[in-house]
Amino acid sequence: MVLILSGCDSFIQSNCPQINVSMTQQQGVLPSMNIKEFDGWTIAPYDSNTVLGFNFGRIYCHKGNREGQNTNYWYCGDQSSQTTMAFMQKTLVNSDRTIGKTIKQSFVNVYDNDGHFIKTVCGEDPDKIAEREFKQQMNEIENMFG
Numbered sequence: 001m002v003l004i005l006s007g008c009d010s011f012i013q014s015n016c017p018q019i020n021v022s023m024t025q026q027q028g029v030l031p032s033m034n035i036k037e038f039d040g041w042t043i044a045p046y047d048s049n050t051v052l053g054f055n056f057g058r059i060y061c062h063k064g065n066r067e068g069q070n071t072n073y074w075y076c077g078d079q080s081s082q083t084t085m086a087f088m089q090k091t092l093v094n095s096d097r098t099i100g101k102t103i104k105q106s107f108v109n110v111y112d113n114d115g116h117f118i119k120t121v122c123g124e125d126p127d128k129i130a131e132r133e134f135k136q137q138m139n140e141i142e143n144m145f146g
Contacts, residue, residue, distance in 0.1 A: 015103055015105070016107070017041060017088070019107070022115070023111045023115045023117075030060045031111075031115070032058040032076070033061070033086075033109060034058050034059075040090055041088040044086070044089075045058070045060075045077075045087075046079075046084060046086065046087045059076050059109075061075060061109075062075055072112070073110055073112060074110070074113075075108055076109040076110075076111065077106070077108045078108045087105060087106050087107065087126040088107055089104040089105075105124065105125060105126075106123040106125070108123070
């Protein structure tokens with residue numbers, strides 16, 4: 001499943017923090033982001049690496065290889081065969097100190113060829129992406145046997 005970055009609604013665009021963190025590069029290993037929190041946002045890969053509220057996973061990066069991506073740039077957090085989808089979550093507190101809305105959204109960090117941060121691009125709630133993927137897979141299985 002490819003993270004859809006175009007057509008994001010204005011709410012997502014206006015609530016997309018720029019997660020300006022370093023990309024880690026080691027010989028023989030995919031570059032990655034190793035971050036668990038940024039400016040009050042919980043950051044994690046959207047997969048089974050989150051256990052009992054602890055994130056043990058890394059958000060891996062790949063060179064641009066999809067339509068609209070720059071082949072000289074690194075993309076961290078978009079789901080591909082090499083990487084898992086990244087997401088951020090933050091619960092807002094209203095001015096009267098009551099618990100407000102929880103924002104949960106997927107995101108991709110983009111870095112230049114030398115690993116310098118360019119931007120963070122936010123997408124939709126990863127639960128919605130996963131649900132859509134599941135339904136698509138079930139339809140494909142049904143069509144195969146049906």
